[in-house]
Amino acid sequence: MIVLAHVHERARFIQEYARPTAELIGRFGGEYLVRAPHALALENAAAFDGAAVVVSKWPDRAAIERFWNSEAYAALKAAREPLADAHVLVVEEPS
Numbered sequence: 001m002i003v004l005a006h007v008h009e010r011a012r013f014i015q016e017y018a019r020p021t022a023e024l025i026g027r028f029g030g031e032y033l034v035r036a037p038h039a040l041a042l043e044n045a046a047a048f049d050g051a052a053v054v055v056s057k058w059p060d061r062a063a064i065e066r067f068w069n070s071e072a073y074a075a076l077k078a079a080r081e082p083l084a085d086a087h088v089l090v091v092e093e094p095s
Contacts, residue, residue: 001055001058001064002053002088002090003052003055004048005051005087006050009083013083016079016080017076017080017083024067024070024076030056032056032057033057035054036052036053038052061090064090
């Protein structure tokens with residue numbers, strides 16, 4: 001899963017969303033590969049320059065869907081929405 005987010009209130013975002021989401025991702029089998037603020041966009045800069053980038057690895061798409069559709073994540077997503085504008089992608093390795 002790849003997340004690109006423009007965070008509006010960083011301290012609140014970390015406290016109310018990022019920390020509890022990190023714990024939840026682990027419970028659903030995900031692991032972070034990259035968590036980095038302030039991306040440099042070489043193209044389409046208006047959309048992605050300065051965005052935070054998060055890349056996580058999951059056992060399979062079903063694990064991501066269980067996480068994404070869980071009641072626990074629904075509450076965290078609701079907390080995130082006023083704090084950041086996020087783009088979320090799920091990408092599978094080609095077989």
